[in-house]
Amino acid sequence: MKTALLHTKQIQLTADNYDQIAYWRHMDRQGKLLCPHCSQPVTIVAGISTEPHFVHRKEAAACEADETIALALAEVAAAQVANHDYRKRLVPRKMIQQLAHKSEEPLHPEQERAVHSTEGPLLILAGAGSGKTRVMTARAAHLIQEKGVDSRSLMMVTFTTKAAEEMKHRLRGQLSPAQLNGLITGTFHSIFFKILLHERPGEWDPQRLLKQDWLKLKLLRESGVLAQMDPPVTSEAELSQALSIISRWKNEYLLPEHLSIRPLDTAEEQSALALYPLYEEAKQRGRWFDFDDMLIGCYQLLRTDETVRNRYQSRIRYLMIDEFQDINRVQYETVKLFAAPENNLCVIGDDDQSIYAFRGSNPQYILGFSNDFPTAQTITLEVNYRSRPSIVGLGYSLIGNNQARHAKKLKSFHGEDGENYLFYPDDEEEQASRIVDEITHQLAHGASADQMAILFRTHESARPVVERLWEAKIPFAFTGEEEPFYRKQAVRWGLGYLRLAKNPDDADALRDVLPTLYIAQSQWNAIRSQAILDDVPLAHVLPRLPGLKSFQKTQLKAFLAILDEVPKLTPAQALEFIYEDGKLRDYVKKKNKERPEQESQAATDDLQQLYGAAKRHETIDSFLHFVTQQLNRDRSGARQNAEPSVQVMSIHRAKGLEFDTVFLLDLVEGSLPHEYALDELRRGKRDAIEEERRLMYVAITRARHQLFVGIPQERFGRKTRVSRFIKEMAGL
Numbered sequence: 001m002k003t004a005l006l007h008t009k010q011i012q013l014t015a016d017n018y019d020q021i022a023y024w025r026h027m028d029r030q031g032k033l034l035c036p037h038c039s040q041p042v043t044i045v046a047g048i049s050t051e052p053h054f055v056h057r058k059e060a061a062a063c064e065a066d067e068t069i070a071l072a073l074a075e076v077a078a079a080q081v082a083n084h085d086y087r088k089r090l091v092p093r094k095m096i097q098q099l100a101h102k103s104e105e106p107l108h109p110e111q112e113r114a115v116h117s118t119e120g121p122l123l124i125l126a127g128a129g130s131g132k133t134r135v136m137t138a139r140a141a142h143l144i145q146e147k148g149v150d151s152r153s154l155m156m157v158t159f160t161t162k163a164a165e166e167m168k169h170r171l172r173g174q175l176s177p178a179q180l181n182g183l184i185t186g187t188f189h190s191i192f193f194k195i196l197l198h199e200r201p202g203e204w205d206p207q208r209l210l211k212q213d214w215l216k217l218k219l220l221r222e223s224g225v226l227a228q229m230d231p232p233v234t235s236e237a238e239l240s241q242a243l244s245i246i247s248r249w250k251n252e253y254l255l256p257e258h259l260s261i262r263p264l265d266t267a268e269e270q271s272a273l274a275l276y277p278l279y280e281e282a283k284q285r286g287r288w289f290d291f292d293d294m295l296i297g298c299y300q301l302l303r304t305d306e307t308v309r310n311r312y313q314s315r316i317r318y319l320m321i322d323e324f325q326d327i328n329r330v331q332y333e334t335v336k337l338f339a340a341p342e343n344n345l346c347v348i349g350d351d352d353q354s355i356y357a358f359r360g361s362n363p364q365y366i367l368g369f370s371n372d373f374p375t376a377q378t379i380t381l382e383v384n385y386r387s388r389p390s391i392v393g394l395g396y397s398l399i400g401n402n403q404a405r406h407a408k409k410l411k412s413f414h415g416e417d418g419e420n421y422l423f424y425p426d427d428e429e430e431q432a433s434r435i436v437d438e439i440t441h442q443l444a445h446g447a448s449a450d451q452m453a454i455l456f457r458t459h460e461s462a463r464p465v466v467e468r469l470w471e472a473k474i475p476f477a478f479t480g481e482e483e484p485f486y487r488k489q490a491v492r493w494g495l496g497y498l499r500l501a502k503n504p505d506d507a508d509a510l511r512d513v514l515p516t517l518y519i520a521q522s523q524w525n526a527i528r529s530q531a532i533l534d535d536v537p538l539a540h541v542l543p544r545l546p547g548l549k550s551f552q553k554t555q556l557k558a559f560l561a562i563l564d565e566v567p568k569l570t571p572a573q574a575l576e577f578i579y580e581d582g583k584l585r586d587y588v589k590k591k592n593k594e595r596p597e598q599e600s601q602a603a604t605d606d607l608q609q610l611y612g613a614a615k616r617h618e619t620i621d622s623f624l625h626f627v628t629q630q631l632n633r634d635r636s637g638a639r640q641n642a643e644p645s646v647q648v649m650s651i652h653r654a655k656g657l658e659f660d661t662v663f664l665l666d667l668v669e670g671s672l673p674h675e676y677a678l679d680e681l682r683r684g685k686r687d688a689i690e691e692e693r694r695l696m697y698v699a700i701t702r703a704r705h706q707l708f709v710g711i712p713q714e715r716f717g718r719k720t721r722v723s724r725f726i727k728e729m730a731g732l
């Protein structure tokens with residue numbers, strides 16, 4: 001059905017007025033859209049693969065117009081989809097070949113060759129979806145079953161524990177339990193740590209592992225070493241940044257003594273260098289260690305202790321390293337020590353999927369493997385078994401723009417193709433609504449929720465989709481959620497003002513916003529006592545506090561005027577008023593001035609996101625109620641759901657996974673590619689933009705059948721520019 005009634009006027013959905021969809025959704029939420037035939041409420045459905053239309057709400061009685069809906073949709077499906085800005089077909093710039101001779105054999109000839117090449121160094125360069133996992137498991141089974149290798153002398157290193165479990169799971173049918181148990185499998189960290197615990201149990205107490213950043217920060221503060229920092233750094237953000245630079249250096253085996261003779265690029269690196277020896281000293285004093293120390297510890301053990309090294313070298317006769325493109329220097333040097341002298345070292349990876357440079361990974365090791373091992377064989381797996389040809393073509397067109405890579409001629413195993421789309425919602429909220437409408441449509445047509453993934457570059461993209469999925473009661477798993485959005489500091493301030501406008505006696509809200517009014521937390525007890533003495537709400541006490549300076553008095557006068565005015569407004573209008581007249585935006589900017597530019601921008605973006613979320617609500621009460629529900633949802637943990645659920649995750653986390661349908665969020669400059677990479681490019685450095693392109697490549701190649709790419713026209717209230725990657729991959 002293409003028509004509905006709004007305030008007795010007829011709306012006819014045509015390509016010319018699709019830009020009104022966000023507004024009609026708003027009316028829809030208030031139940032103002034009616035069926036022109038039966039006057040019952042209808043709802044707007046504006047997904048991606050179908051044209052927008054109206055349907056009766058579930059509770060409506062049957063109406064003759066229902067039949068026309070099915071007819072209209074069938075017509076749309078049959079007709080060519082118009083290429084307007086509602087959505088466009090995503091066609092690859094370069095087409096790729098399909099595999100000419102398909103066989104039903106479990107392994108393709110090149111995969112077979114990789115399985116049977118067991119002696120000496122071997123580099124398996126494997127394109128996305130080319131069957132790395134299949135080859136690794138088949139190779140392990142071949143070594144053990146056919147060649148009679150003792151499984152205890154085979155080490156298989158995977159990038160995640162999940163991948164190690166998957167490998168073991170697949171081998172379960174082929175190996176005996178004893179053989180399976182004998183295998184040395186796991187991540188670098190888990191294998192190296194086991195060795196350290198075995199060889200040097202007194203030096204590595206698992207209780208003293210600094211698992212998270214906050215534990216490291218706590219150690220720094222409590223050990224007192226920060227006082228020795230010159231120039232001093234105490235802000236949590238700066239210390240965290242310094243710690244992550246230190247971690248990258250450690251993974252590159254750059255110890256403090258190596259760094260003091262090396263020119264450093266940025267002020268952040270200078271701070272990190274000042275902190276580095278102090279952090280190491282604080283750890284050593286308390287016999288603490290972090291994850292990077294496990295790697296360095298194992299490397300140094302093997303390098304310095306000949307007896308230990310010989311023991312492991314004679315025990316481990318065959319090594320396989322998965323995701324080799326993401327190896328770092330310490331890991332690589334240690335692997336070389338394990339592999340010598342026979343060097344039956346098989347490394348498998350895709351240089352196009354190297355996405356962990358910020359943790360010290362370096363694709364140069366995969367690119368330079370044949371130089372380090374001149375006798376190495378190289379086998380290239382170029383057939384993509386996962387994705388339909390157009391998806392392989394999109395990835396291929398995109399990644400060809402990178403310079404530091406091995407060229408590959410990717411082919412697709414599959415013949416039949418599907419349709420991929422770009423879609424252009426007004427903003428991030430509408431992007432989420434369109435995706436959720438599309439998912440609802442696909443679920444109604446038999447798709448399985450766990451075969452759909454919504455991928456994002458950075459966490460701030462996730463909130464709207466998570467909220468829309470929750471509202472639509474679609475089961476979802478949001479992996480790796482960091483601090484819930486509504487608990488972020490700037491967001492708490494905005495919400496605090498709204499809460500106080502509804503209830504000036506809200507103690508939690510007032511405590512939250514005190515800093516924005518330039519009142520110290522130490523005044524809290526005085527505020528409470530005064531409120532009791534004067535019998536007035538807490539917020540009204542503020543102007544009566546003794547010793548206020550004149551700028552504070554002006555600020556508080558404005559604050560109380562705002563509290564008076566705000567209850568008359570919608571939540572979005574109220575926030576606008578608070579940001580501008582209440583000067584909250586200025587305060588947030590000032591407060592974050594000292595922080596790196598991107599962090600400071602992130603705090604103002606949070607305010608803008610809060611405004612975007614508020615726009616969907618008519619009253620402050622309903623918005624605050626919604627926020628409470630979202631916070632409860634965060635606490636109850638939607639991810640623990642056992643039923644099949646739509647996967648919402650970062651591209652980094654999606655590596656190695658596959659889904660029938662992938663939705664990619666926010667393909668705009670500054671999001672993907674990330675602003676950081678664009679900054680680097682402005683300074684003439686290409687590495688970061690190449691890494692962003694690889695990230696995009698990883699994201700595209702997770703899709704088996706369908707890819708939907710969102711390009712919001714506005715993000716965080718600012719006009720966007722389409723990501724450069726779109727033009728690189730698509731023939732528009």
Ligand SMILES: Nc1ncnc2c1ncn2[C@@H]1O[C@H](COP(=O)(O)OP(=O)(O)OP(=O)(O)O)[C@@H](O)[C@H]1O
Binds near residue numbers: 108384701
């Ligand atoms: N010879 C083959 N015949 C049929 N299907 C295959 C074959 N090899 C691999 N596949 C299938 O192709 C898909 C991709 O394989 P796999 O996940 O091992 O790829 P990958 O190289 O690890 O991919 P990526 O690096 O992109 O994560 C899987 O669904 C796998 O079962």
